[in-house]
Amino acid sequence: MSVTTTTRGVGRLLSPELKTRALLFRWLIALLLPLLVFTFVWQGDYVINNVLLGFITPATALTAPSKAIQSAIFMVLFYFLVLALAGYLVASDSGRRKTVSIWLDSFVFAVVPILLIDVTNNLVIGIAVSGIAWAIFFTVRKRIKYLAEAPSSPTSLPTISNDELLQRAILGGFWLGLTLSVIWLLVDVLFFVTGTLQTELLIFTAIRTVVLPIAGYFLGMLGGRVAQRYTAAAYASRDAKNNAKAGHKSRLESQQVVPNDQPLRSSGARTFYMALLIAFLLFYPAIDQYLFGYGTDGRVTGYGDAGYYVILALGLNIVVGFAGLLDLGYVAFFAIGAYTWGIIGSTQLGIIFGTVFNPLVLSWLFWPMIIVSALVAAFWGVVLGAPTLRLRGDYLAIVTLGFGEIVPIVVLNLNQVTNGANGLVGIHSPAFFGLDWSVVTPTPYYYLVLALIALVIFANIRLRDSRLGRAWVAIREDEIAAASSGINLRNTKLLAFGAGAFFAGIAGAYHSAKLGEISPDSFSYGDSIVFLAMVVIGGLGSIPGVIVGAISVYSINILILGQLDSLATDPTSFIYPVYHTITQYVPGFTFGNIRNLIFGVILITIMIFRPEGLIPSARRKRELHRDDDAPAGAGALDIVPSDPGFEAEVRIE
């Protein structure tokens, strides 16, 4: 490259054109604010500095090096991802939304949660309160006309050349990197002058000041490449390659295409959000101490427990969400899975067979036993589903409810095999090379459940988008039409029960290994209802929905409501005054007493205002918010009573 082109390039870099400047300005502010708040609240730079110090001066060697290094890696990843996101956003913004509304969005969705989590010092409560704040923000925003999005037709979106997209993206990343490095430089100089910054770190400050803008340049380019994948032209060429016709219009109308009116919500931005989320989940055990201080292990244990709820919700989603079979006895399969590993993986096996088994060997058996427990649960899913095949709706639910009750009682009474009411204790943890799975550290279980969840999500997505998934949805929509299209009702329904039970078996095996002891009364009918609540609140049939639903219900039920009493009696918490005033009027009041009441009220509120669930599947949202002037199914009222279709849901609006 000649000198003139490089200087021209640098010149273009340092003083962008007028219209790009407007875009740059709005996104710099929009992203800087959360970044700075994040750094301030969660000590991003402190984390990195700590690690570097440990390397440079042996005197300040780290006490827990691996965790600190992991945290530092996470911080670096975080900043880099945001730089790339900046590039993407600058490139993909169509420029038609008001800047103020973008800043408001960034504040409410990025800054508020960070602040709330810090204020409440609790990840779950912080996000829960943020959720309420978001709901309020949504309702208020709809009323304010100034912020209302101008209705625009998708075909009037401006088209940008790929080159210009890249240019803009590079500018975005570069400028964010530059601004960040300058701010950091000033902060470091300030700290150095006031004596809180170690001299050795100045070298790093210098390096960082230079590296950040350069990194911003290249990361912006990365963001630009992501944006290029989502242009209308890119879609057109992909469609041509796959020989697919049309579908074009719906994509244009959706959030997928670049340039976009709502870049923060576009599909490209979502890839960055997913990357950030995955990084956060992967590194969480290491960064937790910087976020919340002591008690990391307790929290990680709790989240490990939430994990199996997610698996259960995903499994139940297949039965209730995809196939529409109302299963009220799902806990039975969870129990079967738990007891399968419980029996094999503890001394109980020796008791049954009258010998003693080597515990080390048993521990290794956990890995194949996950599959075996799942298969055993699936088998019973098919067996218990078979009598329900001709039943519909409420009758189906009652029978499954019955089985949900029968299984724990059977387990209770099969003394020789399951050790009855005493339950099983000393269930082995899995064995993995060199990892310590004991009660002392919950981290291996955390990663195990993350891996299991990833596999289960993958399996669910594959099932949903397959011939079988379509058959399930068809059965849910209209059994007679499904049968008349060639779907074997019996086999498909049994497969739904079996697949749902399979995942419950996985969760069960994990649960009994982690907890180490199980008994029949840990599996009660009430649990089935909670699992159902997770699926319905999250969004029937929607995979991201039920994940969020499971986490929400678990958090509300166990983390928040369960801890309300201990928080209430703690004088330093913000609930204490409330609690105090209530007990003055109502002596003997504890939050534990009204816990189910609160839970019920929350469920009902969500069902009234958002019956389609927190993250509904596209189908369900349409189903429940259908326009009033849509025509009722032609002749829907003409079904003769003797027709088997008569009892099918005839929606009379």
Next chain:
Amino acid sequence: MSAEQVVSIGQNGEQTITPLLELRNVTKHFGGLAAVQEVDLRIFPGEIISIIGPNGAGKTTVFNLITGIYRVSQGDILLGGRTLVGLSPDAIVRRGITRTFQNIRLFNNMTVLENVLVGYHTRLKATVLGALFRPPQVRREEDVARERAIELLSFFGPELVERQDEYVVNLSYAEKRRVEISRALAADPKLLLLDEPTAGMNEYETLEAVKYIRRLRDELGLTILLIEHKLAVTMGMSDRIAVLDYGRKIAEGLPEDVRRNELVIAAYLGKPSATDQEETAAE
């Protein structure tokens, strides 16, 4: 009538044509009510046959019996000589009979394309493991299925192809009818049962429907059995017509013959009363 008829040579060398679908003495009781009584019908390959009759005559019941939704109380139904009695509806689809419904039964919360893809269920072979791992043959068969589905939709013109990702609830009645037919065609049937395909359509839509029903037989080689109330439509389109009244077949034959048949006229218009007869006699 363009008919590729199955001709079988009998023992003495005479040629007989084997019917594609044969109803022998089919009877269906619902409790004390005989919805269908002793109905005989033979349908030969390549024909368009209509079943007509007043409301409640048992026409849809006959369809439901053929497609396995009801089981015959007496009698037999044979497809290509093999009995269909006792088979479940999906087994009958595999044998080669699909249908549409009087009150359109599409899967409302699925898109146009997904509805047609469900019709392909019997022609795809992917199992649970195939769904999970997606080996190349599963990928290939899904691609082929999509292509064929779009081809089927394009039989009716480009409009449905363009709207393939729309939820069927948003379509007009006539468009929904076409999607339902496409779904029925996806299973590659030999015999297509259409239950009142022009119900609720205006004149223009009805004419369009008649045209594409004829094309289904002419271009795709299907045999079609239809229930139809609009007599003008049936007379113009059918090769033969069977008339049901109170569950019994009261007439069958060419359209011109059926139109003039007294029993048929009486069934539709009611028997003339005694006073009417005296008046006509007096004139």
